[in-house]
């Protein structure tokens with residue numbers, strides 16, 4: 001432990017480590033069998049040797065973590081200091097956002113949430129993690145699609161900068177002008193789809209899922225997936241969801257996932273994840289966003305190997321599908337939930353948009369529409385926990401607290417977005433705090449649904465355009481409300497944290513042309 005495993009990263013080498021141990025044990029077994037004729041004794045010698053090897057290795061790890069570790073002065077659950085499996089167990093129901101909230105309530109601002117991990121719960125947490133001038137790199141979790149890589153998953157800060165140019169072109173103002181009429185068309189399809197249910201309950205989780213995937217298909221591959229028109233979920237969406245569900249509890253022990261990818265590619269969740277990658281592989285040969293990724297693929301010829309270029313290309317497509325669709329879906333479901341719960345806010349939006357021709361700049365300047373979107377992203381951020389980093393060689397100073405070098409750090413968004421030190425009445429849905437009541441925001445830095453700095457969401461403009469258009473167009477056509485026999489608590493009670501937020505079921509009814517709410 002002290003000679004080898006304590007140094008560096010091992011998560012990508014688990015198959016080799018396992019194989020090495022199997023060979024070592026087997027060789028030892030054979031050697032003992034030459035010197036021991038008595039079979040019973042032979043077995044007992046081997047078992048004692050293996051037992052003492054593994055026992056001393058794990059005792060050394062445990063004693064070091066509990067009594068000698070650099071983070072031992074930080075408060076936190078005792079078991080969390082001993083093993084990351086504490087976290088796996090606590091978040092087994094995919095409610096990591098609640099686990100983090102409890103941990104903050106019990107232990108304060110800096111909490112040791114893993115043997116080598118500190119979670120920061122103060123308004124500038126996002127800046128400390130991702131803001132300008134920090135030396136942090138991405139945590140080992142981002143190797144989850146390795147050897148594929150892309151903007152989101154790239155751990156090397158310099159390479160990340162290089163990868164950014166293809167994405168910047170894909171979301172440039174020029175590209176956005178091209179996407180806008182196509183999104184508007186899709187939003188029209190969504191409104192027709194919702195309207196086709198007449199006053200029967202609509203399961204918004206499905207409709208918003210069809211829309212967000214279709215619009216991601218439009219951006220990334222130049223063609224929607226036809227889900228809204230067919231009112232049918234494509235298998236790849238279900239596969240992605242199952243894969244993320246499978247990954248969620250083992251997010252914090254990424255070596256377990258990597259081992260699954262290597263040894264058990266046939267198992268359900270692993271197979272689903274590999275199918276999502278295959279789907280993106282097949283689609284990435286067309287136009288639009290992938291056009292820029294393909295250009296990058298050709299540009300790197302001569303500089304990088306074919307395998308590397310293929311991995312970047314497919315990694316980019318996976319990023320677009322995973323980062324772009326599920327986040328937007330979660331945001332839309334949550335917005336509709338708040339609007340059905342507080343119809344007075346829907347009415348205010350209608351009065352803003354009723355004479356609008358649905359142009360992006362006009363929508364961006366509507367205070368209540370944007371107040372509702374911000375307020376929803378604050379209370380239910382689509383990345384409920386958000387990314388994690390590893391401190392650089394100089395560690396991280398936070399006021400007078402020192403977090404040593406090479407420590408994993410997180411700043412869970414759900415908790416930071418509800419800090420009483422950042423927001424007055426933090427649990428309340430008050431869209432006006434974003435325009436006419438600024439006194440309700442104490443520290444704006446705590447609000448970071450799209451993250452900050454070099455790693456912030458590059459699809460922010462696209463997603464805001466989608467959210468504004470969808471809300472404006474649908475509210476202009478329909479009044480929305482919960483069906484009588486639907487329990488609104490379902491959406492919140494069943495909300496899970498599966499890399500992206502997965503809201504519980506939301507049923508809604510729409511009434512044609514009744515935008516006069518009172």
Ligand code: HEM
Pocket residue numbers: 151152153164167219319320323324325327328331381382383386387388449450451454455456457458459460462463
């Ligand atoms: C409401 C919708 C969205 C939210 C809340 C959101 C949130 C985020 C967050 C928090 C990050 C940082 C992730 C990290 O630190 O690991 C991120 C990164 C990213 N997002 Fe989004 N996102 C949204 C929509 C989109 C869309 C529509 C796209 C694609 C067009 C997209 C593409 C990306 C990419 C490529 C990155 C990586 C950026 C980088 O590392 O430089 N996102 N997003």
